[in-house]
Amino acid sequence: MNPDRFTTIAQQTLATAQGDASTRGNPEVDGLHILSALLAERGGPVWSILEKSGADPDQIAGVVASELDRLPRTSSGAGSGGRSLLEIMNKADAEAKALGDRYISTEHLLLALSRVDGQAKEVLTTFGIQHPVVMQSIEQLRAASGVSHMTDQNSETQYEALKKYAIDLTEKAQQGKLDPVIGRDEEIRRCMQVLSRRTKNNPVLIGEPGVGKTAIAEGLALRIVSGDCPDGMRDKRILALDVGLLLAGAKYRGEFEERLKAVLREVTASDGGIILFIDELHTVIGAGAAEGAVSAGNLLKPALARGELRCIGATTLDEYRKHIEKDPAFERRFQPIFIDQPSVEETVAILR
Structure with a gap:
């Protein structure tokens, strides 16, 4: 089978499985090696x-590791492909075609393991992981991520982009990991x-470095969790977007753009349930822009204009005038909110 039919992550998974079989001295690559390699992609x-x-x-993963230790070993011909x-x-290929996908992904490998x-298959069945259950979970994952099909070799990287590139402040507030504001x-x-407004409903917090702009976003998350907010905001989630993570490792033209599009798809799919907090908002204006590429700012504008994206920005007055006002x-799309330094009394209370 042509390796190019597999997504990048699926190719890496199969290579890891083959390497594992070879290292262990197992005569053939087994479904256990593939399952182990799939599980090694934590957060995938x-x-x-x-x-x-x-x-x-x-x-x-613990059960798979134990089963792998029981596989027969040989000193020659280890790690080769076999009938299994x-x-x-072949089964993964059939699963991809059934879903209308152009490429075979790790999802299809898992579906195949649940059938072959x-x-x-025995390990998966022990944990209640059977083909219909896997299929239902895949449909949920795709719906939440706004991904309908595996259209290219990097489609899997668009899954759960918010989990990769943003921090859920409301979740941290629920866990008691945010300090009171x-x-x-x-x-x-x-x-x-x-x-809560109908138009121009994206606040941008403007203040000098260190005055506590991020703390206000955290305070908003704490209010939502405690229920001390308007009814229309009770079920909202505040997610802090990390532009640095979006840019990190994006070597090729369009890679950053695809990551941000994946984030925006998930925000849109939440139907208003997610509010993005973007610190250093001015850095977004030109982030990711290269020869022939689209900047993050130009990707955000249509979503803001259509009301699909609700966000809170934070920047300094100088940077606001230099980048955003121009x-x-x-x-x-933004409503400025100016943040002054805390008063002496407030500073003393914070220090306590």
């Missing part, structure tokens, strides 16, 4: 699918007021 699509299916990937591997690959008789009641109230299409 298969990990999410198993969690959505109600299983603990760590527990499955060929059957799994062998130890991998002191003396910013008026700014938080104003922020909620702007977010871009009218971007500037008119």
